[in-house]
Amino acid sequence: MVDRMRVEAVTYAYEAKPVLEDLTLTLRPSLFYGVVGPNGAGKSTLLKLLDGYLSPQAGAVFLDDLPLSSYSLADLAKEIAMVPQHSHYFPFTVEEMVLLGRTPFYSRLGKPGDKDMKIAREAMETAGVTHLSGRLVSDLSGGERQRVTLARAFAQRTKVLLLDEPTTHLDLEHQINTCRLLKAKSEEGATCVAVLHDLNLVAGFCDYVFVLDSGGLVKEGVPAEVFTPELIHKVFRVSVPRLNHPVTGRPVIAP
Amino acid sequence: MRLRPVALVLIFIAAAVLTAAALGSVPIPLREVLGILANRIFGLEGTIAGEWSRAREAIVLEVRLPRVLLALVVGGGLSVSGVLFQGSLRNPLADPYIIGVSSGASLGAAAGLLFFIPQGITGFGALPIFAFAGAVFATWIVSRLGRQRGRLEPTTLILAGVAVSAVLTAMVSLLMVLRIQNLQDVYLWLMGSLSGRGWKHLAVAAPYVFLGVLAALWLAKDLNVYLLGEEAAHSLGIDVQRLQRWVLIIGSLVAAACVSVSGVIGFVGLMVPHALRLILGAEHRRLILHSLWVGAVFLLVADTLARTILSPTELPVGIITAFVGGPFFIYLMKRGSGYHG
Numbered sequence: 233m234v235d236r237m238r239v240e241a242v243t244y245a246y247e248a249k250p251v252l253e254d255l256t257l258t259l260r261p262s263l264f265y266g267v268v269g270p271n272g273a274g275k276s277t278l279l280k281l282l283d284g285y286l287s288p289q290a291g292a293v294f295l296d297d298l299p300l301s302s303y304s305l306a307d308l309a310k311e312i313a314m315v316p317q318h319s320h321y322f323p324f325t326v327e328e329m330v331l332l333g334r335t336p337f338y339s340r341l342g343k344p345g346d347k348d349m350k351i352a353r354e355a356m357e358t359a360g361v362t363h364l365s366g367r368l369v370s371d372l373s374g375g376e377r378q379r380v381t382l383a384r385a386f387a388q389r390t391k392v393l394l395l396d397e398p399t400t401h402l403d404l405e406h407q408i409n410t411c412r413l414l415k416a417k418s419e420e421g422a423t424c425v426a427v428l429h430d431l432n433l434v435a436g437f438c439d440y441v442f443v444l445d446s447g448g449l450v451k452e453g454v455p456a457e458v459f460t461p462e463l464i465h466k467v468f469r470v471s472v473p474r475l476n477h478p479v480t481g482r483p484v485i486a487p
Numbered sequence: 488m489r490l491r492p493v494a495l496v497l498i499f500i501a502a503a504v505l506t507a508a509a510l511g512s513v514p515i516p517l518r519e520v521l522g523i524l525a526n527r528i529f530g531l532e533g534t535i536a537g538e539w540s541r542a543r544e545a546i547v548l549e550v551r552l553p554r555v556l557l558a559l560v561v562g563g564g565l566s567v568s569g570v571l572f573q574g575s576l577r578n579p580l581a582d583p584y585i586i587g588v589s590s591g592a593s594l595g596a597a598a599g600l601l602f603f604i605p606q607g608i609t610g611f612g613a614l615p616i617f618a619f620a621g622a623v624f625a626t627w628i629v630s631r632l633g634r635q636r637g638r639l640e641p642t643t644l645i646l647a648g649v650a651v652s653a654v655l656t657a658m659v660s661l662l663m664v665l666r667i668q669n670l671q672d673v674y675l676w677l678m679g680s681l682s683g684r685g686w687k688h689l690a691v692a693a694p695y696v697f698l699g700v701l702a703a704l705w706l707a708k709d710l711n712v713y714l715l716g717e718e719a720a721h722s723l724g725i726d727v728q729r730l731q732r733w734v735l736i737i738g739s740l741v742a743a744a745c746v747s748v749s750g751v752i753g754f755v756g757l758m759v760p761h762a763l764r765l766i767l768g769a770e771h772r773r774l775i776l777h778s779l780w781v782g783a784v785f786l787l788v789a790d791t792l793a794r795t796i797l798s799p800t801e802l803p804v805g806i807i808t809a810f811v812g813g814p815f816f817i818y819l820m821k822r823g824s825g826y827h828g
Binding site: 332 | 718
């Protein structure tokens with residue numbers, strides 16, 4: 233299968249100290265990737281490099297074999313969607329907010345057309361926020377806002393979806409629903425990359441895991457191979473037993 | 488905006504202009520005002536019944552009309568500028584003066600009045616130039632200081648604005664203490680007033696406001712996206728740094744043009760966009776268009792009050808805008824809804 237994105241020998245430093253050093257990895261279509269690692273390991277930085285918000289000091293990031301720098305911002309917005317860790321919520325209605333995901337697709341002085349409206353409605357349906365469509369985003373709960381943000385990203389209809397801790401403020405039901413959604417998106421062909429703190433969500437839903445620690449890729453692979461007690465001890469500095477899920481056989485990390 | 492609301496708004500503005508032109512220390516009946524205007528605009532000499540003196544014609548055409556129109560332009564300009572600053576700094580409490588336009592303009596005007604224009608506000612030709620230069624200079628300094636690692640950063644920018652404004656305001660006070668001739672003129676200017684302004688001033692401010700509004704509408708879509716935050720805006724195809732730079736330039740020029748002819752009129756540029764956002768939501772195209780006419784009419788009403796309630800004494804219009812604006816603002820605030828970081 234052809235690679236969708238490649239990160240080649242990328243180094244990024246905010247000040248003098250590199251956050252990521254000489255990082256290389258590839259992302260393929262139709263897979264749901266989890267990125268895990270302790271705080272400060274460079275997970276968010278990786279996502280920001282993947283969507284071109286940050287430019288690497290060395291190395292390059294490729295989308296469909298072309299370096300990100302060869303794309304215009306507007307074109308990139310049609311290929312890669314990002315759900316950042318922090319969003320601002322102004323008094324937009326839910327529908328207006330989701331329609332913002334369509335802005336790369338219509339002109340500066342234009343308005344969203346019928347097709348845009350249709351796509352936005354589908355995205356709201358998928359994210360389960362249709363019943364909120366007339367409400368102001370600023371009046372919603374944290375979990376509802378998160379789902380609206382997800383719908384906005386879905387409305388971009390991109391090949392790549394990047395999500396920085398999309399489940400952090402959600403209750404258990406919505407954490408699981410969000411992961412199911414991303415899994416479904418990847419099965420439709422998208423490349424989904426999510427930074428997640430809950431290793432069990434990663435183990436339960438992701439097809440492939442990248443483990444980052446202090447600036448580098450420590451290990452990558454399918455969850456069953458990656459999540460060994462030795463690795464978890466090495467990276468997170470805690471000793472936990474690893475069990476296997478009685479139904480799926482996937483790893484379960486039980487602290 | 489659909490066609491019918493646009494027509495309604497235009498009729499409303501026209502009615503407000505006529506009423507304001509009729510009111511004053513010499514009241515002039517509405518039909519006389521209409522007649523004078525019709526004669527001038529359509530060249531209908533004598534076809535409209537009615538007789539009026541040359542003096543009254545001069546009052547309407549040379550004194551009240553330009554002032555009324557200037558109130559519309561300055562009110563609309565300050566409000567649209569306020570929309571731009573609140574949007575680009577993602578801060579609902581930003582106003583056109585937040586990054587130093589007012590203090591810069593004040594220093595320019597005070598220096599001009601105290602050193603270069605001995606005839607005072609009446610010798611008005613050069614004053615807007617001094618004020619405008621001061622405003623542009625101040626915002627340039629603030630925007631240089633408001634960077635971190637080469638990027639404009641809203642919080643840094645606001646703090647830089649506060650610091651620079653403090654220094655410039657101190658310099659204004661120092662000037663006023665050191666040179667006391669023209670002191671009253673400086674003071675009046677600092678409070679903001681449209682008293683004695685004519686066509687000349689309208690010609691200074693109107694082009695900036697007109698072009699500024701067009702530019703603001705051009706950027707409206709980007710500003711909507713930008714409200715989501717820098718990262719989200721970037722991923723939706725917005726060059727965030729370039730957007731911020733343009734919005735600051737446009738907002739500052741519009742505000743500087745307004746301040747240079749009117750002095751520092753407070754509250755309009757903060758209150759109008761904020762109140763309208765509570766009512767209409769955050770969509771920028773809507774917000775810009777409605778802020779334009781609401782701000783225009785608001786300042787026209789305020790200025791008409793300023794020159795009529797204690798007639799023949801005139802109040803600085805800034806006093807009225809603060810008196811009306813403050814309580815209304817508190818009402819809106821208490822009514823709730825609006826912002827959550």
